[in-house]
Amino acid sequence: MRPYVIIVSEVSVDGKLTLYRGASSKELMSLMDMDAYRYLHEIRAKVDGIMVGCETVRTDNPSLTVRYAEGKNPVRIIPCSTANVPLDANIFSKDAPTIIVSTLRAPRERIEKIRELGAEVWIVGEDLVDFDKLLPMLYERGIRSLMVEGGSSINWEFVRRGYVDEIRLIHLPVIVGGENVPTLVGGEGFKSLKNVLNLRLRAHFKRGHHLITEWEVVK
Numbered sequence: 059m060r061p062y063v064i065i066v067s068e069v070s071v072d073g074k075l076t077l078y079r080g081a082s083s084k085e086l087m088s089l090m091d092m093d094a095y096r097y098l099h100e101i102r103a104k105v106d107g108i109m110v111g112c113e114t115v116r117t118d119n120p121s122l123t124v125r126y127a128e129g130k131n132p133v134r135i136i137p138c139s140t141a142n143v144p145l146d147a148n149i150f151s152k153d154a155p156t157i158i159v160s161t162l163r164a165p166r167e168r169i170e171k172i173r174e175l176g177a178e179v180w181i182v183g184e185d186l187v188d189f190d191k192l193l194p195m196l197y198e199r200g201i202r203s204l205m206v207e208g209g210s211s212i213n214w215e216f217v218r219r220g221y222v223d224e225i226r227l228i229h230l231p232v233i234v235g236g237e238n239v240p241t242l243v244g245g246e247g248f249k250s251l252k253n254v255l256n257l258r259l260r261a262h263f264k265r266g267h268h269l270i271t272e273w274e275v276v277k
């Protein structure tokens with residue numbers, strides 16, 4: 059068993075997640091109006107868990123809490139193979155539980171320091187975090203619904219394994235351009251129409267000035 063997985067992202071019209079590789083997406087997200095933020099935070103308030111990749115923690119330093127809607131904060135889950143996450147990161151605030159999911163490569167002292175901050179550290183995998191093992195563990199822990207907020211590497215891990223049930227996008231009315239700028243989904247790519255992830259448009263509407271699209275994965 060695994061959690062119900064919803065990928066949620068803010069994307070430019072050309073599918074970019076940020077302005078250039080290595081840039082915090084917070085600058086691009088400053089285009090979002092309050093209605094769009096409420097939409098995002100309403101989803102956070104309904105799920106049991108929220109995940110972003112370690113690189114997003116390092117570049118964006120998100121809090122991953124519910125601030126523009128009513129409801130409880132989801133459990134924050136961060137895949138991070140060497141536990142190389144800044145010890146003063148916002149994800150370590152006391153507002154919600156945090157699980158750093160690491161691997162056998164994580165230095166013991168690093169794990170201890172993170173535990174001292176009150177977060178859990180799980181070792182799931184040898185080299186990279188093993189999502190095949192992690193998802194059933196999250197389910198066992200009571201995470202029945204999981205919101206995945208990127209970045210493109212983590213989104214690819216979910217997409218390529220077929221561990222996605224829905225994708226919800228907040229469209230930002232700009233073109234960013236740039237060959238190497240992270241898009242919604244990175245990784246190797248499926249390379250064949252036979253293997254691509256097929257989606258069905260479930261809803262489209264406006265929140266504030268933004269187009270929202272909600273897609274179901276066709277199984």
Ligand SMILES: NC(=O)c1ccc[n+]([C@@H]2O[C@H](COP(=O)([O-])OP(=O)(O)OC[C@H]3O[C@@H](n4cnc5c(N)ncnc54)[C@H](OP(=O)(O)O)[C@@H]3O)[C@@H](O)[C@H]2O)c1
Pocket residue numbers: 066067068069074075076078079080081082083084110111112113114115117118137138139140141142186187188189207208209210211212213215240244
């Ligand atoms: N617009 C949006 O909605 C949005 C949302 C989120 C992020 N972003 C942007 O996306 C960019 C970051 O995306 P990203 O693709 O570079 O990084 P990412 O997906 O946030 O994180 C990837 C990192 O996760 C760790 N990891 C652990 N296990 C893994 C596994 N099995 N597979 C893949 N990664 C694993 C690796 O770091 P270690 O080697 O340290 O383990 C890897 O580098 C930033 O610019 C951020 O601003 C935008």
